[in-house]
Amino acid sequence: MLNDFxxxxxPSTVGGLASGAIYALIAxxxxxxxxxxxxxxxxxxxxxxxxxxxxLFVINLMGITGPLSGxxxxxxxxxxxxxxxxxxxxxxxxxERVAYRPLRRRGASRLAALIxxxxxxxxxxxxxxxxxxxxVFDRPSQGRNQVPVPRLFDRETVFSIGNxxxxxxxxxxxxxxxxxxxLLDVFVNRTKIGRGIRATSQDPETAVLMGVNxxxxxxxxFFVGGAMAxxxxxxxxxxxxxxxxxxxxxxxxxxxxxxxxxGIGNLRGALLGGLMLGLIENWGSIxxxxxxxxxxxxTVLVLVLLFxxxxxxxxxxxxxxx
Amino acid sequence: MNANSNVRSGNxxxxxxxxVGGYTDGVRDWWATAPGWARWTVYALLIALAxxxxxxxxxxxMSPHSHWAxxxxxxxxxxxxxxxxxxxxxxxxxxxxxGFVAFYAIGAYxxxxxxxxxxxxxxxxxxxxxxxxxVSGIILGSPTLRxxxxxxxxxxxxxxxxxxxxxxxxxxxxxxxxxxxxxHPEPIFGVEFFxxxxxxxxxxxxxxILVVVFAKRLERSxxxxxxxxxxxxxxxxxxxxxxxFKFKLLAFFIGAMIGGLTGVIWASKVIAIQxxxxxxxxxxxxxxxxxxxxxxxxPGVMIGAFLIAWLPERFRGFADxxxxxxxxxxxxxxxxxxxxxxxxxxRRAVASAGGTKPETSAASGDEAGGDRPAEEVAK
Numbered sequence: 001m002l003n004d005f006x007x008x009x010x011p012s013t014v015g016g017l018a019s020g021a022i023y024a025l026i027a028x029x030x031x032x033x034x035x036x037x038x039x040x041x042x043x044x045x046x047x048x049x050x051x052x053x054x055x056l057f058v059i060n061l062m063g064i065t066g067p068l069s070g071x072x073x074x075x076x077x078x079x080x081x082x083x084x085x086x087x088x089x090x091x092x093x094x095x096e097r098v099a100y101r102p103l104r105r106r107g108a109s110r111l112a113a114l115i116x117x118x119x120x121x122x123x124x125x126x127x128x129x130x131x132x133x134x135x136v137f138d139r140p141s142q143g144r145n146q147v148p149v150p151r152l153f154d155r156e157t158v159f160s161i162g163n164x165x166x167x168x169x170x171x172x173x174x175x176x177x178x179x180x181x182x183l184l185d186v187f188v189n190r191t192k193i194g195r196g197i198r199a200t201s202q203d204p205e206t207a208v209l210m211g212v213n214x215x216x217x218x219x220x221x222f223f224v225g226g227a228m229a230x231x232x233x234x235x236x237x238x239x240x241x242x243x244x245x246x247x248x249x250x251x252x253x254x255x256x257x258x259x260x261x262x263g264i265g266n267l268r269g270a271l272l273g274g275l276m277l278g279l280i281e282n283w284g285s286i287x288x289x290x291x292x293x294x295x296x297x298x299t300v301l302v303l304v305l306l307f308x309x310x311x312x313x314x315x316x317x318x319x320x321x322x
Numbered sequence: 323m324n325a326n327s328n329v330r331s332g333n334x335x336x337x338x339x340x341x342v343g344g345y346t347d348g349v350r351d352w353w354a355t356a357p358g359w360a361r362w363t364v365y366a367l368l369i370a371l372a373x374x375x376x377x378x379x380x381x382x383x384m385s386p387h388s389h390w391a392x393x394x395x396x397x398x399x400x401x402x403x404x405x406x407x408x409x410x411x412x413x414x415x416x417x418x419x420x421g422f423v424a425f426y427a428i429g430a431y432x433x434x435x436x437x438x439x440x441x442x443x444x445x446x447x448x449x450x451x452x453x454x455x456x457v458s459g460i461i462l463g464s465p466t467l468r469x470x471x472x473x474x475x476x477x478x479x480x481x482x483x484x485x486x487x488x489x490x491x492x493x494x495x496x497x498x499x500x501x502x503x504x505x506h507p508e509p510i511f512g513v514e515f516f517x518x519x520x521x522x523x524x525x526x527x528x529x530x531i532l533v534v535v536f537a538k539r540l541e542r543s544x545x546x547x548x549x550x551x552x553x554x555x556x557x558x559x560x561x562x563x564x565x566x567f568k569f570k571l572l573a574f575f576i577g578a579m580i581g582g583l584t585g586v587i588w589a590s591k592v593i594a595i596q597x598x599x600x601x602x603x604x605x606x607x608x609x610x611x612x613x614x615x616x617x618x619x620x621p622g623v624m625i626g627a628f629l630i631a632w633l634p635e636r637f638r639g640f641a642d643x644x645x646x647x648x649x650x651x652x653x654x655x656x657x658x659x660x661x662x663x664x665x666x667x668x669r670r671a672v673a674s675a676g677g678t679k680p681e682t683s684a685a686s687g688d689e690a691g692g693d694r695p696a697e698e699v700a701k
Contacts, residue, residue, distance in 0.1 A: 040472055099653050108660030111418065115613045116660075118606045119652025126646035249602070253479065260476050291491045298480030305473055306465050 005286050010164025012282040018170040018239065020278020021177030025232035026255035027262070027270035028184060029092070029225030035201035035265040036221050039110060042117035043099065045252025046124035047092045047226045051233030052243050053128065054087030055080045056149055057136065067154045076152065084237075085230035092226025093219055095120055101215075129245040149241045173235045180231050181271050184224070188267060197221055201265065250294070257301050263311030272312060350667060372527055376520055387638035392519040397631040399526040400588050405611045405627035406533055406620065407580025412609065413618035413666075414541060415573035416553030417467070418475040420605055421482025424462075425455045425578040427600035429585020431489060434501035434595055444507035444515075444590050448583070455582025456575050463574035467567060470556070482605055490597040500596030507590050515590070522591045529587060533580055538620060540576070549573060553618075610652055615662050622664030 026048055033041040058080055068076055099120040103113050129143040137147055157165040188194040196217045199207040208214055236251070237243060258277045262269025277297055284296035304312065353361075374380070381390025404426060411419045432451035436442040442450075466477045490498050507515040507525070515521050540546050548569045551559035560566045589595050607630060615626020633651075634644040 034472070040475065099656075102657040103660050106657075106660060108656065111412070111613050111617060112656045112660035114418075115610050116653050116656035118610060119649045119656065121649070122603070122606075123646055123649030123653065126642075126649060130642050130646060253483070253602075256476055257480065260473060264472065292487075295484050295487050295491075298477075298484050301480055302465065302477055305469055305477060309469055309473065 005283075007163075008286045009283070010162060012286055013279065014164060014166060014170050016279040016282030017275060018173045018278070019282070020258075020275035021174050022232045022236055022239075022274075023251070023255045023258045023277055024271045024274025025177050025180060025228050025235070026251060027259040027274050028181075028228040028267065030256050031259045031262075031264055031267060031270045032197070032221050032225040034259070036197060036204075036218055037100070037104075039100070039113050040117070040256065041095075041222075041225075042114060042252075043095055043121040043124065044092075044225070044229060044255075045248030046121050047088050047095065047248075048229040048233050048236075048251060049128065049243075049245070049248035050091045050124070051084040051088030051226075051230035052237045052247060053132070053137075053147075054230070055084040055234045055237050056147065056243060058083040059150060059152075060137070064152070065150050067151050069153060073153050080234050081231065084234040085227040088230030088233060089223040089227035092222040092229075096219060096222040125245050125249075133245060144245060146242045146244050149237045149243060151241065152238055169239055173239060176231065176235060178271075180228060181267075184228065185267060187224070193217070193220055254294075254297060257297060260311055261301055261304055263313040266311070266313050269311055269313035276312075350664065354667060369531065373524075376523055384632070385635060388635060389519070391523060393632070393635050395519045395523045395526055395591065396588060397635070398628060399523060399530065400584050401608065401611060401627040401631040402624050403526065403530050403533060403584045404581060404608045405615070405623050406530070406537055407577045407584065408608050409612050409618065409620065409623040410537060410540075410580065411573050411577035412612055413623060414546060414553065415549040415570055417570060417573060418471065419478045419574075419577070420475050420602075420609065421462075421478035421480070421485075422577070422581055422608055423600045423602070423605040424478075424482040424485040425459065425581030426585040426588075426604070427485050427489065427597075428455045428458050429582030430589035430595050430599070431495060431501070431585075432582070433586040433589035434504045435495060437505045437590070438501055438503055443505065444586075445510075447590075448586050451586035452579050452582050455578045455585070458582075459574045459578025460571065462578075463571045467570045467574065479602065479605075482600075482602060486597050486600050489600075496596075498597060500594060500599075502594040504589050504593050504595065506593075519591070522587070526587055529583060533583070534620060534624075537576075537580075541620070545569065545572065613662055614652070614655055616664040616666065617662055619662075619664050619666040622662055622666075625663060 026044070029044045029047065030041060033039060033044070062076065062079075064076065099116045100113060103116055131143075133143040133147060134140045139145070139147065153168070155167050155169050158168050158171055159166055188197055196207070196212045197220070199210065199212050200214055200217045200221075204214060207217075232251075236247075254277060255274070258273035259270050260273070261277060262271070262273025277300070280300050281293045281297050284300075285293050288296065308314075356364075376391040376394055378390070384390055385393050404422065407425075408419065408422045411417050411422070429451045432454045433444070433447050436447045436450060437444070462478070462481050466474060466481075469477060489495060489500075495501060509515065513521050513524075515525075541549075548559070548564045551562065551564050552566050552569060556566055608627070611627040611630040612623050613626070614630065615624065616622030630648075634648055637644050637647070
């Protein structure tokens with residue numbers, strides 16, 4: 001058992017960091033929306049799903065069927081990134097307008113907002129399963145099956161640490177995710193809009209009095225959180241090469257777990273929580289088998305919350321809060 | 323940002339909302355002052371209606387596409403009982419539980435395991451199943467109920483998934499194949515339980531009536547008042563001397579028992595159960611039923627569960643699109659009437675206390691709701 005662990009710990013660390021980076025990017029959307037509205041955006045998993053299909057749509061549009069390289073690859077990646085970020089961000093803004101704002105105006109309970117989000121989530125999943133996947137992706141009567149994504153670039157080992165090979169796709173995911181995190185951190189902490197977001201999350205009423213346009217801040221928050229999910233969606237489609245109408249559900253639950261683990265409302269907590277969750281899942285699978293992965297993730301969540309009821313980094317209401 | 327909400331009353335949605343709200347609230351004002359005999363008559367009529375409900379005359383309208391008596395048992399009856407159970411946790415104690423299906427699953431698996439592996443009959447398993455789910459409610463509750471709000475929500479969601487995946491990965495209980503050949507209940511009072519759904523429906527109906535009476539008595543007791551205090555303001559309740567943790571655990575315990583009871587009865591009819599019978603979406607659907615009907619108000623919750631179970635079956639003609647419509651309908655309903663079809667009277671009074679008079683008409687109650695400042699959304 002211990003030997004197994006020593007042999008596998010390297011590869012599963014890399015795999016764990018890669019999936020953890022994807023969790024972290026999705027977790028940002030949950031944590032930002034929670035920060036300003038104190039609301040679990042349950043349909044965020046479908047925002048992710050929309051982004052992944054937008055990436056696939058552009059891939060099909062460009063007629064890509066096999067691995068690319070060189071300048072074509074860089075250009076394609078940037079284009080795909082733009083497409084999935086725009087699709088996810090746009091969908092998040094529409095979601096806010098349709099499912100949340102009417103309730104917010106009427107002072108509805110959070111429970112009502114949660115049900116509205118679950119309704120939107122069901123609607124979007126079914127819309128893809130029944131209409132968009134069969135029609136747009138030309139898979140009649142297979143809307144509930146997996147949709148394959150062509151490979152974008154050849155996977156090769158970039159370098160090795162000990163007996164662990166670091167592959168270019170894993171490296172790309174981790175670097176891309178961390179770069180996005182840093183960008184977002186700068187955006188929230190250094191720009192004027194970022195200041196508005198922080199003000200709204202600390203005290204919406206005072207923020208209004210100070211001249212912050214809350215509706216616009218909330219819209220921006222949804223857009224930015226959605227765009228981060230869009231980045232995650234592209235990375236996911238690239239790495240796992242299979243999409244489904246309900247691809248977002250488990251990832252969404254995991255990402256929310258990551259957000260809670262790190263301390264919800266806390267941007268850096270989302271990164272830490274995501275990476276930790278990815279690592280713990282993959283290390284745990286060595287001992288218990290990969291079919292217990294999800295059980296391990298949720299058990300860790302319960303254990304952490306028992307000892308740190310507001311997550312590892314805490315909600316940190318005053319400072320790093322987004 | 324809320325200042326313009328009153329200006330929007332020309333909106334057709336707002337008008338529709340007020341009309342619907344006006345009727346239901348009118349009926350309830352009458353009900354609140356109705357004399358005892360009138361109430362008992364209504365109860366008797368409702369039970370009589372439930373007893374004749376499986377008849378073909380009603381079924382031909384209610385369910386042209388599938389067998390009505392089977393529908394009445396599942397999903398309608400099971401959803402109603404589950405919703406009554408979840409209402410104790412969510413509606414009365416105000417604890418957001420996103421993993422209620424776990425208790426249903428534990429009840430069903432208890433029936434399946436004891437029935438097939440140990441040859442127990444239905445009635446003793448019913449007792450054991452309720453006991454098992456009550457214990458699992460305490461196991462889940464005692465570490466997690468110190469958490470609040472959304473943390474509790476995600477932990478209960480995780481618990482629901484843990485139960486389902488564990489069932490899927492454990493070969494002893496059939497893994498992903500599940501358990502088959504679950505025994506039917508033994509005959510009682512000369513009634514045979516076999517393939518005909520009718521006896522199961524009446525069994526479930528009896529369970530629903532017992533549980534509703536129990537839940538109603540509980541709501542009116544010291545326990546119910548403690549739950550209400552916790553729901554409205556946990557810190558204030560604690561300061562007033564309510565042992566909040568104990569009462570929250572009690573809510574979980576009772577909710578779990580009702581979920582387990584449903585699971586045992588359901589498993590004894592369907593013969594075979596599999597882990598995919600207990601997905602997260604079922605928890606979400608039951609929660610939607612509770613909120614749609616009016617969280618905290620038993621008749622509302624039961625009507626909500628009935629509608630959510632029945633409407634998709636009634637419109638099976640729309641084939642696959644019914645789930646899509648269901649999703650859209652949830653969003654629309656919450657925008658129209660976020661407090662549910664029949665919210666508890668007392669909470670409506672609290673909501674309209676922001677207006678001029680405590681007992682005003684429905685319309686002004688709604689306006690008071692719209693005028694509340696933004697951060698009350700968070701409560």
